[in-house]
Amino acid sequence: MHDATALPRYRDLDQAELDAEQRAIFEEIGRPRAGAVPAPFHLYVESPDLARSAQAVGAFCRYRTGLPPRLSELAILTTAAYWGADYEFGVHAREARKAGVPEAEIEALADGRRPDFADDDAALVHDFASAVYRHKDVPDALFAKAVARFGRRTVIELTGLLGYYSMLAIALRVFRVPPPA
CATH class of the missing domain: 1.10.8 (Helicase, Ruva Protein; domain 3)
Structure with missing residues (x-):
């Protein structure tokens, strides 16, 4: 069987x-x-x-979100790591490198660890995304910090980005798309 x-x-x-x-x-x-x-x-x-x-x-x-490519790619990698979407992670690890995400951060995410971030913005985006996945919500203090730093519109766009890449990751997992060569 x-x-x-x-x-x-x-x-x-x-x-x-x-x-x-x-x-x-x-x-x-x-x-x-x-x-x-x-x-x-x-x-x-x-x-x-x-x-x-x-x-x-x-x-x-x-x-077209209010986030620079480096932070968008970091959010995408955090999403791919959460869902275990190897294809998505592989494709966006390349894009993250091009956008300036340090290799140590990419490797930590690939290993399921919280990276030692080079800057506060990267840490904030990662912590926001991680809270969404871990708690299905974002604590008030973290939400307020993100809005103060990026503005409400960009936080809405970040939330949409997390949802979109989660949708892709789910499809990639369900249909067992292999990692990129």
Whole structure:
């Protein structure tokens, strides 16, 4: 008897197998990425409306929040580590390095440890995200500190980023997407 949790579920989509609506969103997602479509979207394209909506939210969360890329990538890595989403962690570890997240912080997150942060902003973003995952809430003092530092709008955007990347991480886990090569 096979262990039901060991069966593969993920597959790269073959564009030739897509219907017109699926192909259109697949191409739309790949256009700004030189044709490369990230693994989560190989899943979501099977539901074109979900793919289109997720792509729009993802573009905002990744590129247009009030957080600088370094802090966004740190929040994404914290999320990926929480969910054990190896694909997401691998992809965003590369992006985090490019954005200036120190290697020691990336390694600590990969090992499930709280990093010794180089700056207070990174510690604040990590502690905020960790509180969300650990307590399903953020203590008043931590919330007030985040709002005082980043502003309410950016805290709302950070919260949205955590939700979006959690959504991706859940899909990556459920469909057992392997880590990037």
